[in-house]
Amino acid sequence: MIWLHRYATLVAAASLVLIVAGGLVTSTGSGLAVPDWPTSYGYFMFSFPFSNMVGGILYEHGHRLIASTVGVLTVLLAAGVWRVDPRRWVKWLAVVALAAVVLQGILGGVTVLYFLPAPVSISHAGLAQIFFGLVVSLALFTSPGWLRGYRATGSGGRDSAPPVTDDQVLRRLAMATSVIIYVQILIGATMRHTGAGLAIPDFPLAFGRVVPSDWNQAIFVHFAHRVGALVTLAAILTTSGHVWAHHRSRKELTHPALFLVALVVSQIALGGWTVLSGKAVAVNTAHVATGALVLVTSLVLMLRAHHSRFPGAVLLTRAAGVVRATLPDTHSSVVSSPSPEGRL
Amino acid sequence: MALGNVRVFVAILVIAVAAACGGGEPSEPMSAEPTGGPPATPLDPATAGNVTGMVVLEGTPPDPERIRMNADPVCVREAIETETEYYMVGDDGSLGNVFVYVKEGLGNRSFPTPSEPFTFDQRGCRYRPHVFGIQVGQTLEILNSDPTLHNIHAIPALNDEFNTGQPIQGMKFERTFENPEVMVPFKCDVHGWMNAYVGVLDHPYFAVSDGSGTFEISTLPPGDYVIEAWHEELGTQTQNVTVGEQETVEISFTFSIS
Numbered sequence: 001m002i003w004l005h006r007y008a009t010l011v012a013a014a015s016l017v018l019i020v021a022g023g024l025v026t027s028t029g030s031g032l033a034v035p036d037w038p039t040s041y042g043y044f045m046f047s048f049p050f051s052n053m054v055g056g057i058l059y060e061h062g063h064r065l066i067a068s069t070v071g072v073l074t075v076l077l078a079a080g081v082w083r084v085d086p087r088r089w090v091k092w093l094a095v096v097a098l099a100a101v102v103l104q105g106i107l108g109g110v111t112v113l114y115f116l117p118a119p120v121s122i123s124h125a126g127l128a129q130i131f132f133g134l135v136v137s138l139a140l141f142t143s144p145g146w147l148r149g150y151r152a153t154g155s156g157g158r159d160s161a162p163p164v165t166d167d168q169v170l171r172r173l174a175m176a177t178s179v180i181i182y183v184q185i186l187i188g189a190t191m192r193h194t195g196a197g198l199a200i201p202d203f204p205l206a207f208g209r210v211v212p213s214d215w216n217q218a219i220f221v222h223f224a225h226r227v228g229a230l231v232t233l234a235a236i237l238t239t240s241g242h243v244w245a246h247h248r249s250r251k252e253l254t255h256p257a258l259f260l261v262a263l264v265v266s267q268i269a270l271g272g273w274t275v276l277s278g279k280a281v282a283v284n285t286a287h288v289a290t291g292a293l294v295l296v297t298s299l300v301l302m303l304r305a306h307h308s309r310f311p312g313a314v315l316l317t318r319a320a321g322v323v324r325a326t327l328p329d330t331h332s333s334v335v336s337s338p339s340p341e342g343r344l
Numbered sequence: 345m346a347l348g349n350v351r352v353f354v355a356i357l358v359i360a361v362a363a364a365c366g367g368g369e370p371s372e373p374m375s376a377e378p379t380g381g382p383p384a385t386p387l388d389p390a391t392a393g394n395v396t397g398m399v400v401l402e403g404t405p406p407d408p409e410r411i412r413m414n415a416d417p418v419c420v421r422e423a424i425e426t427e428t429e430y431y432m433v434g435d436d437g438s439l440g441n442v443f444v445y446v447k448e449g450l451g452n453r454s455f456p457t458p459s460e461p462f463t464f465d466q467r468g469c470r471y472r473p474h475v476f477g478i479q480v481g482q483t484l485e486i487l488n489s490d491p492t493l494h495n496i497h498a499i500p501a502l503n504d505e506f507n508t509g510q511p512i513q514g515m516k517f518e519r520t521f522e523n524p525e526v527m528v529p530f531k532c533d534v535h536g537w538m539n540a541y542v543g544v545l546d547h548p549y550f551a552v553s554d555g556s557g558t559f560e561i562s563t564l565p566p567g568d569y570v571i572e573a574w575h576e577e578l579g580t581q582t583q584n585v586t587v588g589e590q591e592t593v594e595i596s597f598t599f600s601i602s
Contacts, residue, residue, distance in 0.1 A: 032507050033533040035495050041511040052493055052511065054416035055534040115505050 001142060004084050008139035011073045015132045016292060018070050021063040022128060023288035026192060027281045030056030031116050037109035040064065067105060074101045077138065089311060090141050097134040104131055118193045125189035129182065129295055136296040140303055150252045150307065166308050170253075173242055174302035177235040181295045184228040187221065188291060196221045197284075203275040229268055232294075236264045239301070256301040263294045392563040393587035397594050399553045399573060401439040403601035405431035411537045418492035419469035419535060428537070429474055430577050438557025439599060441475045442575050443527060443543045445550035446561065447582065449569035455547045457481040461518065464530075464540070466494045466510070471530060471540035475576070477550040478542055480524055487516040493534055500528040503544065507533070527574060541576055566591070573597040 025031055033056030034040045040048040040061050045068060053061055074097055081094035104127050111120040140146055191197055199218035206212045206226070212219050240257035247253045270287040277283050408427035413419035432440035461483035465472045469490060478484055486496050488510035497507040502525040508517060521528070521544040532538035543550055551559040553573075561571075566589045572582045578599040585593050 029536060030533060032497055033495060035497070035507040035509045035533075041493060041509045054418070054492065055532075056415075056536065057493065057534050058415070060533075115507060 004080050005142040008142050011077050012135045012139045014070050014073055015135050018066050019128055019292045020289045021066045023285040025059045025063050027284040028059050030059040033057045033060040037112045071101050074098050100131040121193040122189045126186050129185055132292055133296055133299050140300055170242055170305045173239040174305045177239045178298045178302045180232055180235045181298050184232045185291050187225045187228050191221045191225050197279050203272040233264055236260050252304050256297050260297045267294055391566055391589040394592040395561040397596050398557045399439045399442040399597045400437045401433050401599050405433055405601055416492055422468050424468045425470055440553050440555045442553040442573050443475055444559045444573045447570045447572040449567050450547055461485040465489050469535055471538055475541050475552050478544055480546045481520055484519045485516055494532050495534055497531050497533055498528055500525055
């Protein structure tokens with residue numbers, strides 16, 4: 001199981017690389033550098049000559065190659081989960097992740113063939129974040145900490161720490177924060193794909209004022225993204241503050257909470273820098289990637305806050321070689337020797 | 345693993361591979377036969393006049409910037425002109441690459457569509473010409489003279505957008521525009537510095553000012569006209585002119601930059 005977790009983590013890391021690659025495509029204006037799909041200038045994708053990967057083609061075709069690689073990695077991940085993981089809901093989550101990456105590839109092709117229509121490009125960006133979240137979730141659900149229920153293991157394999165407190169307030173705060181972050185990402189994608197990235201050319205003010213005096217669609221979208229940043233910051237500070245106030249001893253909660261605060265502060269700085277630099281490619285792309293990290297960090301915090309509510313929390317006791325499944329709805333325990341398929 | 349699960353995974357794998365791969369034919373250029381259009385209005389050349397003139401720029405334009413073509417080693421090797429061409433200004437203030445055309449005054453006249461195509465070339469990783477005019481239904485022949493890939497991406501507002509790859513030197517394909525439009529931008533998404541503009545008109549009365557800022561619109565029927573001059577950075581200007589029988593009218597446009 002540890003190897004499945006490590007592989008899932010690898011796929012998650014590759015997905016982040018893919019998001020960076022996709023961000024570079026838009027940031028460099030290379031979205032239509034390869035006019036055809038699924039071929040590339042008539043070549044089969046994997047036979048396109050490297051010597052021809054010049055200018056915008058480097059970014060666009062490079063993005064396609066990385067995406068295909070992530071697709072294959074996801075196929076193997078799904079196969080591995082079905083083979084190894086006894087939890088049926090995790091198996092189907094892996095299938096959903098696979099379906100998401102296939103759909104994402106199709107969306108990417110459609111947006112090229114129809115000259116980057118904003119709704120399709122925005123959907124492509126939004127689904128990328130969902131896919132990244134799915135893969136990170138799989139890495140989380142297969143992690144030793146999750147499987148142990150975030151209990152410290154003492155000598156002889158006996159549990160020595162109480163389980164995670166069932167904190168309804170934290171669950172709701174973390175979920176709301178994750179939703180707010182995703183909405184903010186969608187607003188950002190809308191701003192990016194409708195050419196509104198510099199609709200307000202100054203920062204932190206807007207045309208020298210707190211609120212713009214003149215409005216058009218681009219200015220509205222851009223300003224909504226700035227307001228969304230403040231809302232996101234408030235949500236993250238509230239959630240993280242709650243963690244520190246009530247769960248200071250729980251590292252599985254405090255670590256993502258602290259990371260989240262650091263990330264959102266960095267993200268706001270990157271957003272301002274993007275505007276002030278006139279959308280410098282590296283800064284702009286870093287802003288996209290950091291946004292993805294903010295989302296998945298909040299997702300991890302949210303899922304960990306919900307840990308006790310997941311079906312079939314499996315506590316693996318290595319020493320005894322016994323699989324103990326605690327069913328949350330009955331509060332009963334089933335003790336059995338693991339079957340060859342490890343089915344729960 | 346149960347046989348059923350194997351089948352599921354094979355099906356998923358096939359779908360994933362099919363979505364990622366594919367051996368389609370290269371994009372077919374979308375060409376169309378030049379439209380015949382309505383019958384041409386008879387024109388009496390004995391009465392036709394001309395509009396000639398000059399375009400000048402007052403003020404000092406920004407210096408041209410050197411274009412970094414490092415993204416494509418072929419461009420570094422093949423390029424002849426390596427500076428931006430937003431302003432083509434002579435020592436005497438003459439302004440080139442201004443599209444001058446008859447905007448109003450031709451009434452319901454119709455004009456034959458030229459049978460000869462207009463050649464638009466990609467050479468030295470630049471579009472040549474940078475600004476030009478073409479008639480509705482006239483064949484635009486797009487040529488790649490460079491030993492590197494280009495894509496030709498037109499972004500019109502009133503015509504169909506197209507984006508086609510030309511990976512091979514000597515490759516050419518043809519397009520026509522079905523609606524008048526001033527101006528249609530062109531760009532290359534591979535080489536971001538490449539851009540051009542085409543004015544699409546349903547008549548032949550247009551010209552592009554040359555390096556000396558001069559232009560000529562000839563064989564114009566006598567009448568009252570609105571002549572417009574368009575520049576990619578400086579916008580547009582118009583003038584009203586009256587062309588008499590066999591008369592050559594001289595006008596000038598003065599653009600200003602602060």
